[in-house]
Amino acid sequence: MSKVRTQDICFELQAGETLLDGLERTGHAIEYQCRGGYCGSCRTSLITGRVRYQQTPLAFVASGEILPCCCQPEGEIQLDVALACVKKQA
DSSP, rough: OOOOOOOSEEEEOOOOOOOOHHHHTTTOOOOSSSSSSSSSSSSSEEEOOOOEESSSSOOOOTTTTGGHHHHHHSSOOOEEOBOOOOOOOO
């Protein structure tokens, strides 16, 4: 299992889980649309660590960026992603 550090917490990915799945499961604010590396909506800054793609994504990925929808961490990684803010109803 891979350890993921974000701005707020640290968690481990579950077996077969994409990075995007893990971020959603743990309540992080991350945009996405295609879940396949086509659109680039989930583009995220990778602070430390490495990821691998089973297939090269079609969306542009700059140095220091990843597409969580279609990658798997290689060991521990750190991302510039925050937890989603939840508004309390009055």
